[in-house]
Amino acid sequence: MKRALWVLVLGAPWMAMGQAQEAKSKAPVAVLAPAKAAGADWKDGILRATGAGAPDLKASNLAQARLGAERAAKADAVRNLLRQLEGVPLRADQSVGQALAQEGMRGRVEEVLRGFKVSTKRYYSDGGVELDVEVPLPALAAVLVPPSAPGIPVNKQGPKTYTGLVVDARGLGAKPVLAPLLLDATGTPVYGLDALSRRTLAVAAYPEGLDEARKSPLVGAKPLVVKAVRLQGTDLVLADEALKQLAAVDGAFLAEGRVAIVTR
Template sequence: MRNTTISTLFLLFFLFAAVHIAAQEPDPVIRPVVVVDAPTGVVAEGELDWTAGTVSVTGEGFVDDDVTHPVRRRLLGFRAAKIDAYRKLLEIVGGVQIDARTTVSMAMVASESIRAQVEGLVTGARVVPGSQIEEDGYFRLGLSLDLRGDLSAAVLPGSTAAGPAIPQDLPYADSVVVFVPPKPYTGLVIDARGTSLNPSLSPRIIDDSGRVIYTAGYVDRGYAVRTGVVAYERDLQQAVVSDRIGGQTARPFLVQAIDISGLYNSDAVVTRDMGTRILMAGMEADFLTECRVVFVVGPKPAPPPPIAVFSEATTGDSTLGDSMLGEAQPTGDFLDSILEARALADTLPAEAPEETAAEIVE
């Protein structure tokens, strides 16, 4: 009877956890942006949604009171608001980081072709449905521009012939150990929470020796332009089941970032050993060239309160009434811990057969 009761309690707990995940609202990576033009002091405000891959602004316009015809007032008012929105959008897009060292405005200065393409995309930005507001001579509308697609095609670097090779000079510890994933991974999730990583269009993954593991130059450019080099999420549970990784049937390779790098802090740093594991797993499943990579950013989740668990009493009969209420002290979010434990089990190295180990040593 007692075992049945405890089993029921644990079953209810895990059902609650599953419902909690399903009921979670998406928590996109949104960064408000304010750009101040130094000579004039004009301020451009906008919003970068790195999860949806969009940049949006709101333009404002006014019409003089001497314009009395209602149709003319409306046309002039929204025209003024759209011109204001174009100006703001160009300022905000110019500040978008392409990589850890370059912004879109830098690329526009360096290339007239890129400047012309970006300016053309800005003037072709779509009006956000329902954003047009008219009130007492005050007009407002919103514009939105996709960071992926044409903008990425204009500013992302071209792809190279091939990515980095597996290093020949493996350390001795790796010479007798071979990393073989139990099953091919469907994508890579980099947990960069707790760092000050800034999103960009073309971030890199590098290891602590400086070796580049993942960059826009190593991927299929078609995927990079269409879906972005990486996706950004705030919630780990949402990241591991995102459509980019494979949805509910995803099998993500979960890796912890140990640091960040680059002038604008947009590159994630992993250990050298983990960098090699990422390359080997990517060669088997091809998820790197198809940009099936997600960065999880934001603050590190605080440890949850202790979880109450039932433990056997040291004396007396083993009945539910005599059970003692113990405390488990998990580190980090409980659901995160489940994912991290699974990832740890997946990344444990398998010892190579003697003949294979001998070949590696040679």
């Protein structure tokens, strides 16, 4: 009898502790930072999700149980990232969910999602683990939107007058999309993913207001502020004056993705 009790105490003390403190088992015992909202963060260009893993009750100690919980949490995080991503608008005529139906696309996207960064870990007294994870939206856009040939040309002639572009789209009902396009009056793209020097760059940021956009480090100290005159689907049609201004200066900042779109 004494030996059996000794084996029980040594074999699964973490289980006994968890059962004795069942009411407290959902309280985190180590938190690095509060969780941020899941979904697409258009301001920072990040997709966020949380993954949860339960402990392996057959493990011999808390450390092993927690390792199993962390593996389960990582797998759950990828599933939840994909679920969040499916509802994100990709561009004017397509959602991410529709794009994932293309042959081989889901596998390529999941590969990107598995490269997530863990921003926060929460350990629970029952051995469970929660992970807050994030993936850059530009990395996903680069996979989801195939390159167009010859792409969107960027004017690199003329004076280097501006450091970035701010598009004022307020009042048009515009919404953030993963791969936005700026168009001229004929519907021809003048800026988008295919204008970037590297497809891993963000196409645009979506600051909260015009003042914030003007002050954004992304667009630099002297951004060109232009007006979008209407929507074509979810794409933005620029005013003729804006197009003339862009044509007259070195637009290298476009190739670097130094663009902010203000929707409200």
